Amino acid sequence: DQQVKQNSPSLSVQEGRISILNCDYTNSMFDYFLWYKKYPAEGPTFLISISSIKDKNEDGRFTVFLNKSAKHLSLHIVPSQPGDSAVYFCAASARNSGGSNYKLTFGKGTLLTVNP
Amino acid sequence: DTGVSQDPRHKITKRGQNVTFRCDPISEHNRLYWYRQTLGQGPEFLTYFQNEAQLEKSRLLSDRFSAERPKGSFSTLEIQRTEQGDSAMYLCASSFYNEQFFGPGTRLTVL
Numbered sequence: 001d002q003q004v005k006q007n008s009p010s011l012s013v014q015e016g017r018i019s020i021l022n023c024d025y026t027n028s029m030f031d032y033f034l035w036y037k038k039y040p041a042e043g044p045t046f047l048i049s050i051s052s053i054k055d056k057n058e059d060g061r062f063t064v065f066l067n068k069s070a071k072h073l074s075l076h077i078v079p080s081q082p083g084d085s086a087v088y089f090c091a092a093s094a095r096n097s098g099g100s101n102y103k104l105t106f107g108k109g110t111l112l113t114v115n116p
Numbered sequence: 117d118t119g120v121s122q123d124p125r126h127k128i129t130k131r132g133q134n135v136t137f138r139c140d141p142i143s144e145h146n147r148l149y150w151y152r153q154t155l156g157q158g159p160e161f162l163t164y165f166q167n168e169a170q171l172e173k174s175r176l177l178s179d180r181f182s183a184e185r186p187k188g189s190f191s192t193l194e195i196q197r198t199e200q201g202d203s204a205m206y207l208c209a210s211s212f213y214n215e216q217f218f219g220p221g222t223r224l225t226v227l
Contacts, residue, residue, distance in 0.1 A: 104151075108156065108158050109158055
């Protein structure tokens with residue numbers, strides 16, 4: 001049972017436009033969410049995160065929105081650049097009994113292609 | 117470079133052989149994680165260390181798998197009697213808080 005779902009395997013956008021990557025989750029215990037970017041033959045690179053106490057977090061061209069009632073989050077990239085072309089993973093974690101978030105549950109990823 | 121490093125980057129082995137991978141985390145990070153990624157999937161959690169203590173192991177980690185972090189610094193992941201189903205990318209990550217930073221991974225191919 002997939003607890004984190006990225007329903008779009010791929011997305012193609014034009015350079016300069018907005019890219020919107022979506023992620024849904026089913027586990028209501030998840031309270032911390034992260035986005036990673038991955039190039040072929042490399043490990044995932046951390047992009048941005050958001051705690052469940054917030055509904056938006058922004059870092060440069062990247063903004064993550066969290067809708068807890070819908071159990072949905074999205075990553076917006078504005079403006080999109082050809083170097084953003086990669087696989088994007090959504091990940092979530094739940095706080096354990098000790099108060100720490102540690103185990104990440106990942107979606108299957110969305111391949112973003114930004115065309116010049 | 118002060119990121120997470122993993123060695124080797126690639127390993128090809130024959131079924132039944134033992135393999136060992138090494139991970140060097142970011143120096144000030146006390147938490148270390150191992151994940152496995154197969155084609156078309158996201159990384160899957162295997163195990164977690166806080167300092168030298170292994171605090172959780174996934175059901176994915178069969179008896180053939182063992183991980184150590186003897187002095188709370190680097191970690192090793194050993195797979196005994198490898199099977200073709202063990203072929204995957206093995207990723208190590210470290211963190212001080214919630215954001216985990218990943219190494220480049222070790223690609224294992226079992227023939």
